[in-house]
Amino acid sequence: MADAAPDLQKITESVENLKTELEAHRYICSDQIATAVYLAYHLRKPILIEGPPGVGKTELAKTTADMFALPLIRLQCYEGLDEAKAIYEWKYGKQLLYTQVLKETLDEVLQGAKGFAESVSRLHEFGDIFFSEEFLEPRPLMKALQAEAGCILLIDEVDKSDHEFESLLLEMLSDYQLSIPEIGTLKAVNEPPLVFLTSNNTREISDALKRRCLHLYIPFPDLELEQRIIHARVPEIPPELRRQLVKFIHELRGLDLKKVPAISETIDWARTLLLLHTETLEPQLVRDTLNVILKFQEDIENVNSELTTLTSQALK
Amino acid sequence: MERTLTNFIHALRSSDVRVSTAETLDAFNAVELVGYEDRGALKRSLALVLPKTADEKETFDLCFDQFFKFTDIRGDRDGGDAEEAANESSEDAADGQDGEGGAGGDNPPTRGTADATGKRKSKSKSKGKKAQTTAPEDADPEEEDLGPGKMSKPSSELAKLLMNDSKVELSIATAQAGEAVGVRDIQVFTQKGLYTRRIMEQMGLADLNREISDLRGSRRIPQRRLGQNLRQRREWLREQVRDYVERQFLLHADADGRRLREELLRKVKLSNVEQRNFRLIQDVVFKMAKRLAALHSRRKKVFKRGQLNLPRTLRHNMSYDGAIFDLHWKSVKIDRPKVFAICDVSGSVANYARFMLMFLYSLEEVMPKVRSFAFSSDLAEVTELFERNKIEDAIAKTLRDYAGGSTDYGQAFVDFKKHCLDDVDNRTTIIILGDARNNYGDPRTDILKEMYDRCKRLIWLNPEPRNSWYVGDAEMRKYTAYSHQVEECNSLMHLERIVGNLLKTVQ
Incomplete structure (x- = not known):
């Protein structure tokens, strides 16, 4: 886990250092990924991460937060997400309450005021107090700007949100500031946050958003990399079994499936096999645990018919 | 840089x-x-x-x-290329030299070499990495063997450059000559030779040729030796320049050319598209469909319906002293359009059907509910075929199974009524693609009227030009009466326009 104060200077000095550091935090990655974090850190640009589900997009943000020992602020996107849930909201209950209080004490405030004009000017002394930061409920984006020591902002599954929301993000992503009509422009307090956006590609992200981000595509890892990932995540598993199971997963990815198993499934499966004290892959065992890696009955049936060949290929 | x-x-x-x-x-x-x-x-x-x-x-x-075609910054992989160049050059060295050597005599000396040296420094870093091979060192086997030994000094700029063995400087010179003759404007592959020659000339080929022929005519051995050597190097240089032009062509012209072809394909009549262009036209269709989808996916929502959004309403009405005055709703998506596509897939119309189906199914993002039917005489639903297969395969299968046979619109309408007239409702758009040539059969306009009454829009697309719609066995006149819209549709541009309008009206 992270030291009390990681040596940021040293970590971010080169891509290699970053990579080693990520690996020390049990995130095994390719050079491409490390380069992305490196550039994002130095250029202060958000990263838009795309790729099939389960390749560690969200995990990268979490690990980076861990590595830099910064708080992670997460905004989960969904259809209908709007500025009230993402940026700020007025504490309208509190506002109403204070209005009531003011109403009751109105006599005191206006005591001695001569004429309407003076009353109004006295009321003006309250200014726009109801629309000050006191009455503002910060939501993730604003919180990220207000974080004292900087933070990692994760905007998860941005493709699930609406087009309008994407436009809302633009100001934040390019200038690290937010405009609130009643108050003005809020800028990042100290360090602007390091922003990660993830997308599963359920729809095209608009060009405007893409233009403001680095674009990182994380594909499924190759055999060797995935083995190292499993080694990092499930270190107890014997090397031979690790090799076999990763190979098997790779065979599966070559098939025409509704949903191919991702890295997270490989990890789950490795844990399952470990729990069952497996030493080598056997067709019967694979059949019993297939539901860990395949999430559709249709896929399971398809694979079942070819299970023996697949297993023997993995054993080679 | x-x-x-x-x-x-x-x-x-x-x-x-x-x-x-x-x-x-x-x-x-x-x-x-x-x-x-x-x-x-x-x-x-x-x-x-x-x-x-x-x-x-x-x-x-x-x-x-x-x-960035530079694997060797330090110049490691010389051997293979140099030999290749040497072998090739030895073969056509003889005939190349005679023609150019004579012409070289009266050409003016090149400009550009002097100022080239000035610019060289700024570029040397990147272009230097492109340097590829040294000139071949071995003597030409077909030449008289002069053996290694003293050579006289080269005189022309290019010759000095060649004898310097500096790949870096040579490739810089190549690139600069390339810039000077505008190699980036290369359009079609037949221009490759032209640009190769122009670049060589820009680099001072004329001087070099003259020098070589002078040297070879000389009686002193060191000069002849230099001449021979220079000739080999010239051929090698030609090879390098050809490579360079090839790369530039791939980088710049290939794409431009493709865009030109795509532009043409958009306008060409679909029935005239040749088999070999199908792949390209598919790409065009996907591109157009994607653009339409992007254009229309943004307005899927209406706000004035659905559930009351209480917090938002309260918040926005605070300025009216809490009186609920300005209502805000939770946004709700409206139903996406239903499209029924009925395609005549008999020989004459098959190609149009192919591309229209391709278009409709590429628009899945904004038009998820397309049901398609194919007929030439009997009508059948092919929606499932498209769900299970890739678009191209599905279209091929459709055409195989349903095309052929004489067209019978009457029968097709009867079948449609039997199968799914009940599914047509007031949100449905029916697109019929066909030339309405019914072989003088019963047109069954009564069924078309029924469809017309039930659906939101009925669009008839006819691939024939308008002036032949009412000629011969075409029933277009009768069918027009029961269509909301009839359009001529025989190119991708038509298709795009029609589908674009469709998306506008159905949403």
Whole structure:
């Protein structure tokens, strides 16, 4: 886990250092990924991460937060997400309450005021107090700007949100500031946050958003990399079994499936096999645990018919 | 240095990667950070900044490999290439020399070499990496063997350059000559030879030729030896320049040419599209469909319906002293349009049906509910076929199973009524694609009227030009009466316009 104060200077000095550091935090990655974090850190640009589900997009943000020992602020996107849930909201209950209080004490405030004009000017002394930061409920984006020591902002599954929301993000992503009509422009307090956006590609992200981000595509890892990932995540598993199971997963990815198993499934499966004290892959065992890696009955049936060949290929 | 990067971005743009000015600036920042030394790191960094989709990344990979074609910064992989060049040059050295040697005599000396040296320094870093091979050292086997030994000094600029063995300087000179003759404007592959010659001339080929022929005519052995050597090197240089032009062509012209072809394909009559262009036209269809989808996916929502959004309403009405005055609703998506496509797939119309189906199914994002029917005499639903197969396969299967047989619109309408007239409701748009040539059969306009009454819109697309609609066995006149809209439709442009309008009206 992270030291009390990681040596940021040293970590971010080169891509290699970053990579080693990520690996020390049990995130095994390719050079491409490390380069992305490196550039994002130095250029202060958000990263838009795309790729099939389960390749560690969200995990990268979490690990980076861990590595830099910064708080992670997460905004989960969904259809209908709007500025009230993402940026700020007025504490309208509190506002109403204070209005009531003011109403009751109105006599005191206006005591001695001569004429309407003076009353109004006295009321003006309250200014726009109801629309000050006191009455503002910060939501993730604003919180990220207000974080004292900087933070990692994760905007998860941005493709699930609406087009309008994407436009809302633009100001934040390019200038690290937010405009609130009643108050003005809020800028990042100290360090602007390091922003990660993830997308599963359920729809095209608009060009405007893409233009403001680095674009990182994380594909499924190759055999060797995935083995190292499993080694990092499930270190107890014997090397031979690790090799076999990763190979098997790779065979599966070559098939025409509704949903191919991702890295997270490989990890789950490795844990399952470990729990069952497996030493080598056997067709019967694979059949019993297939539901860990395949999430559709249709896929399971398809694979079942070819299970023996697949297993023997993995054993080679 | 900066020029290299902008040139690369230009090349990317011409291969359909959209790079904005802002991204160009980002690229410069990234490069400043990473530097040009490590090719891998450079590629990875630019890959993050410039291409923004998975497709673009693939294009980027290709482009990068072509553009920054330097594996040897230190000049390691000389051997193989040099030998190849030597072998090739030895074969056509003899006939090449005679023709050009004579003509070389009265050509004026080249300009540009002097100022080239000035610019050289700024570019040397990047272009230097492109340097490939040294000139072959072995003597030409077919020549008289003069053996190794003293050679006289070369006199012309290019000859000095060649004898310097400096790959870096040579490739810089090549690139500069390329710029000077505008090799980036190369359009079609037949121009490759032309540009190769122009670049060579720009580099001072004439001087070199004259020098070689002088030297070879000389009686002194060191001069003859130099002449021979220079001749080999000239052929090698020609090879290098040809390579360079080839690369430039792939980078710049290929994409432009493709765009030109695509532009033409959009306008050509679909029945005239040749088999070999099908793949290209498919790409065009997908591109157009994607653009339409992007255009229309933005207005799927209406706000004035659905559930009351209480917090938002309260908040917005605070300025009216809490009186609920300005109502806000939770947004609700409206139903997406239903489209029924009925396609005549008999011989004459099959191609149009192919592309229309392709178009409709490429629009899945904004039109998820397409049901399609194919007929020539009997009508059948092919929706499922499209769900299970890839578009191209499904279309091929449809055409195989349903095409052929004489067209019978009457029968097709009867079948349609039997199968699914009940599913047609007031949100449905029916598109019928056909030439309405019914072989003088019963047109069954009564069923078409029924469809017309039930659906929201009935659009008839006819691939024939308007003036032949009412000629011969065409029943267009009768069918027009029961269609909301009839359109001529025989090119991708028509298709795009019609589908675009469709999306506008149905939403």
